[in-house]
Amino acid sequence: MILGVIGGLGPMATAYFLELIIKMTDANCDSEHLEMIIHNCPSIPDRTNFILEKSKENPITPMIRIGNQLEKQGVSAIAIPCITAHCFHKELANFINVPIIHIVKETASLLKENGVKIVGIAATDGAIATKLFQNELASVGIDTIIPKKKTQGYVTDLIYGNVKAGKPVDMNKFSVVSKELRQNGSEVIVLGCTELSLIKRDYTIGSGYVDAMEVLAKASILSCQGLLKSQYNDLITK
DSSP, rough: OOOEEESSHHHHHHHHHHHHHHHHOOSSSSGGGGGEEEOOOSSSHHHHHTTTTTTTOOOOOEEEEEEEHHHTTSSEEESOSSSSGGGHHHHHHHHOOOOBBBEEEEEEEHHTTOOEEEEEEEOOOHHHTTTHHHHHHHHTTEEEOOOHHHHHHHIIIIIOOOOOITTTOOOOEEEEHHHHHHTOOOSSSEESHHHHHHHHHOOOSSSSEEHHHHHHHHHHHHHTTTOOOGSSOOBBBB
């Protein structure tokens, strides 16, 4: 089975997603790893700007085009290592005849299985505004906490001003966001943007986090009948 990837949103997150797939697969040789077709298209318009009507450039059209190309190339499933893009999951699924792994549904299932009741969300303004995580988690009986306006600004700075810009991460801002979400009752904090996944990769962030891109990598491996290393059965940091 072949995994298709609609990538480039952003490029470094896509590169890390490929790394996660390889690292998390239980393989003893090259041929036991997943076959993947990755279309890295960083020119896809910014999803949050479109959602918040700061731009009229529609990111859905190029994603459908790429999805259709991957479909013709024979992929069995499609992963999109961009969480905000899942705000358009229904529209994409209407035009792409290959299952698109839903990163937010998979994350909600993982948290439900672990008995988590209250979750803090660190995500883009677009994902927060559309209640992407809030609605999905509510559907499985999990309450959500989002940052206050000023603190959400810190999340945006981390995503756009630090990681996407290729600049050092302001871990003080990350700590402020985490502290606020914890103080307001969050048992687990979801890193709900693939740029935030890179912070987990490069820094020690502590316990009680789940990286949604790790969830996507796990679901991708299993959906393409790959084998998962046992240490990735539980993705909540200890």
